[in-house]
Amino acid sequence: MVLAPNVYDAEPIPEAARAEIDRLLASGDLFRYTAAADAPVALLEQEFAEALGAKYALAVASASAALFLSLKALGLPRDARVMIPAFTFAAVPSSIVHAECVPVLCEVGANYRIDMTDFAAKLDGVDAVMISHMRGHTSDMDAIMALCEPRGIPVIEDAAHSLGTLWHGRNIGTIGQVGVFSFQSYKMINGGEGGVMITDDADLVARAVIMSGAYEHNWKKHKGPHGQNSPELAEAFARWQNKLPLYNTRMSNLSAAVIRPQIPELARRVADGLRNHDYVAQRLNTSPWLDVPPPLAPETRAPDSIQFNLEGMSDDEVHGFVAAAKTRGVGVQVFGLSEDNARAFWNWQFLPEAPGPLPQTRAMLMRACDVRLPVRLTRPELDFIAEALIGAAEEVKGPVLAYGT
Numbered sequence: 001m002v003l004a005p006n007v008y009d010a011e012p013i014p015e016a017a018r019a020e021i022d023r024l025l026a027s028g029d030l031f032r033y034t035a036a037a038d039a040p041v042a043l044l045e046q047e048f049a050e051a052l053g054a055k056y057a058l059a060v061a062s063a064s065a066a067l068f069l070s071l072k073a074l075g076l077p078r079d080a081r082v083m084i085p086a087f088t089f090a091a092v093p094s095s096i097v098h099a100e101c102v103p104v105l106c107e108v109g110a111n112y113r114i115d116m117t118d119f120a121a122k123l124d125g126v127d128a129v130m131i132s133h134m135r136g137h138t139s140d141m142d143a144i145m146a147l148c149e150p151r152g153i154p155v156i157e158d159a160a161h162s163l164g165t166l167w168h169g170r171n172i173g174t175i176g177q178v179g180v181f182s183f184q185s186y187k188m189i190n191g192g193e194g195g196v197m198i199t200d201d202a203d204l205v206a207r208a209v210i211m212s213g214a215y216e217h218n219w220k221k222h223k224g225p226h227g228q229n230s231p232e233l234a235e236a237f238a239r240w241q242n243k244l245p246l247y248n249t250r251m252s253n254l255s256a257a258v259i260r261p262q263i264p265e266l267a268r269r270v271a272d273g274l275r276n277h278d279y280v281a282q283r284l285n286t287s288p289w290l291d292v293p294p295p296l297a298p299e300t301r302a303p304d305s306i307q308f309n310l311e312g313m314s315d316d317e318v319h320g321f322v323a324a325a326k327t328r329g330v331g332v333q334v335f336g337l338s339e340d341n342a343r344a345f346w347n348w349q350f351l352p353e354a355p356g357p358l359p360q361t362r363a364m365l366m367r368a369c370d371v372r373l374p375v376r377l378t379r380p381e382l383d384f385i386a387e388a389l390i391g392a393a394e395e396v397k398g399p400v401l402a403y404g405t
């Protein structure tokens, strides 16, 4: 018998991290700007940019810090309006408030992706957009870029939880002006904490580097693609010397030492995560009460959790489903029904402007379930989860009668 799988433990950190951490502990060289060259954080930036196919990367303390720096690096003034999907993590509107800008929320569909009609309707009067690919669900980047580019509206991709996702075969996070990823422990690469931004724009990255805390001439330790000197970057740094505040949100060498050996693991984790997800999705979709929305056509996903909608259930039945799944050993969160959920927009009471009723997003949040599905799970563990969820739905809705029997 398979026991309820533990979905909270992370994979062990690759053994290769150990020698580097010992070296750092022995030398005490934890600050990214102490070494003359090749500090672990600098090497991480170079390797990450190469892996994603971007010119520049800047590693910082968290994805939230990278989102904040992106807004600052774009030069958005106080009270600039930044559109986000109404389905995201509270840290995302928080980064906008941190930058003294105003979040504008747009509707999200039952497939967890931006509703393009509402997006287009709200775009005029917006100064930037921050596209949260929430839980790795990619919004229609073709439509978004086609609307934003001609209007000169910058696009920040919050790909914090989307590392490894492809759009038309291209890495997500490389489509907008800036892409941001998280290394927090629940994401595809586990640094405990950490974040990174990628961009091809030398001026933008130079501004972000200085504001992240490259005081005096520490920016000289930031190189161009493949660790080469970049005249374009040097000119940008010279332009911004002493002109920007220092928010000191740097990454420590210890974090980089934990993160770097996981980059070569990424392709395997993404493949395992997608295979596991699609296996459970196909099983859940056999239930009339459970619906896993399909990906968009250009999208190749990199999931480490599964989201599905409960169909034809009353609020009481939804609560009954969650309780029945729990009894069967599987934790389910309904985004809009679990208390104080940080992904339910009505809990973002710090917003400077009321977000509006957003009925479509609200309806989705009241029926959308979230179940962790770490990429290391085995087939019997996936079966355990799928059977618990299908069984829980039957428990509240009654068994599904097979035709012809």
Ligand SMILES: *Cc1c(COP(=O)(O)O)cnc(C)c1O
Residues within 6 Å of the ligand: 061, 062, 063, 064, 065, 088, 089, 091, 092, 132, 133, 134, 135, 158, 159, 160, 161, 181, 182, 183, 184, 194, 195
């Ligand atoms: C995790 C997450 C964040 C925040 O990342 P941190 O590194 O914890 O700041 C932002 N957006 C999304 C979509 C996330 O999943």
